Amino acid sequence: MSKKIITLIVGIVIVVCCVGCSNNNSNKTNTTENQNNNETQEENINNNDKKIAVIYFSATGTTKKVAEYIQNTTNSDLIEIIPKEKYTDSDLNYENNNSRANKEQNDSKARPEIKNTINTDNYDIIYLGYPIWWGDVPKIILTFLDNHNLNGKTVIPFCTSGSSPISNSLNTLKNYNSDINWLDGKRFSSNTTQDEISSWIKN
Numbered sequence: 001m002s003k004k005i006i007t008l009i010v011g012i013v014i015v016v017c018c019v020g021c022s023n024n025n026s027n028k029t030n031t032t033e034n035q036n037n038n039e040t041q042e043e044n045i046n047n048n049d050k051k052i053a054v055i056y057f058s059a060t061g062t063t064k065k066v067a068e069y070i071q072n073t074t075n076s077d078l079i080e081i082i083p084k085e086k087y088t089d090s091d092l093n094y095e096n097n098n099s100r101a102n103k104e105q106n107d108s109k110a111r112p113e114i115k116n117t118i119n120t121d122n123y124d125i126i127y128l129g130y131p132i133w134w135g136d137v138p139k140i141i142l143t144f145l146d147n148h149n150l151n152g153k154t155v156i157p158f159c160t161s162g163s164s165p166i167s168n169s170l171n172t173l174k175n176y177n178s179d180i181n182w183l184d185g186k187r188f189s190s191n192t193t194q195d196e197i198s199s200w201i202k203n
């Protein structure tokens, strides 16, 4: 066989091998892409399957605004915990030892009544919002926990405050009912923006 023919045969063999390899690789890439798409879709379906509620108490509107931002970002229902007896300005005067809010916070048995009926049965995930009162949850949040069986549900606390962190209130909530799957949650200030809330939810 002449040198030219041998070179030609070797060349054809190399070209055939390369085409085969590249097809294999692109098939592998497509398969991996398909798997990733399926996983992403499954995650989306799972997330969409979960029903979310944003449930909050707000005496002066700051926590309400944060709750609305959370609702805007999540596909959820917004539910207010409305006190049977509305808190007046003098009820909220924390400089007066005898103000209603201060007396409630100092009384371990205080459970201020809730005006509205809240049905939590259909929700898998609940964002639970409140203002910090004396470093802790307002007692009406404990009334809410007494009245609703959230065992096994995921609850994400969020709060607003002048400066106090969420940590102490988280301990109260976790100790109050350890059958709830409490996530660590977050504290927000009165200047919180929709963008800040959206990036918290997405991360």
Ligand SMILES: Cc1cc2nc3c(=O)[nH]c(=O)nc-3n(C[C@H](O)[C@H](O)[C@H](O)COP(=O)(O)O)c2cc1C
Residues within 6 Å of the ligand: 057, 058, 059, 060, 061, 062, 063, 064, 092, 093, 094, 101, 102, 130, 131, 132, 133, 134, 135, 136, 160, 161, 162, 163, 164, 190
């Ligand atoms: C009775 C009472 C106690 C408070 N205690 C604290 C506190 O311990 N630490 C803090 O940073 N802010 C405290 N604040 C301020 C509130 O947490 C803050 O203004 C909150 O954003 C109000 O939320 P709201 O408008 O949703 O009721 C207190 C407010 C009241 C009325």
